[in-house]
Amino acid sequence: MSGKITSATRIMGIDPGTAAVGFGVVDKLDGDSFRYVNSGIIQTPKHLDAPKRLAMIRQDMNVLLEDFKPDTVAVEAIFFFKNAKTLVQVAQARGVILEVCAASGYATAEYTPMQVKMCLTGFGRAEKSFVQNTVAALLNLNQIIKPDDASDALAIAVCHARMSVTALASKGC
């Protein structure tokens, strides 16, 4: 975690996945208020091999970083997967995401799914639909964001905004 949270700090949340990488961009305003900026997913063709798909993810991440210029990129930590193969695939994508952030000079932070749920709803095992509704409410949106990966990425961004404020507050900032 890094950076001073002032009005309109921009945070990009990233949810690395195998089928799609979710992204969500949020501006942190004063107090506990946020502005929705953009969200979506990076998808790569299934018929391509892993190295080519990873290269496409890096290219698209570069475009997103240049377009939105976030102050911090908050990336979901890999916590647990039943399937070791899926774990490896997601971690490979996550490696590329962290690398391109560092190579372009963007600060990164990471949160587990449980931290994100706890931060947004007060309950680390909250239902997915409840988290999605909370994200929409916090961002003053009339409906939940689709697809799920994009909503998850926005949740990570909001989590970082709140956690950073908490961290600064605990330091007396």
Add this chain to the structure above:
Amino acid sequence: MSGKITSATRIMGIDPGTAAVGFGVVDKLDGDSFRYVNSGIIQTPKHLDAPKRLAMIRQDMNVLLEDFKPDTVAVEAIFFFKNAKTLVQVAQARGVILEVCAASGYATAEYTPMQVKMCLTGFGRAEKSFVQNTVAALLNLNQIIKPDDASDALAIAVCHARMSVTALASKGC
């Protein structure tokens, strides 16, 4: 696996790890003979955070690819780790390695540690020291290569050379 094996096909083996990424470059000559070209490790400072270390791995991989221009890069597959955290770290490095190969137009192949041992020694659970001695013998070196990660990377490169020939032979090439 791809490419036609002719004399002096160049293969770069990569052994992704947390402390170091091993590399080994081998020229495949006619028959079952090989020429040692170079080997070593990419090391990144432990005090740096993961994104910066991944960015350094990508930079160094780029230099190696430009210096040695391999026909194929053979990367060790992630097979099994007792520790999930280690698994994620290695997979993140592996993702960056596969990505930079694809982004630079290099073909990649992958082999599990068991495939490599089987290919070099005929026994998938051969002792590490025996594999290292076999690598040295196949490359006409007077002593085993150090550090271990570099020797492992050379083993992966030799494995790819042999496996490719086998694949071509089975197709009647």
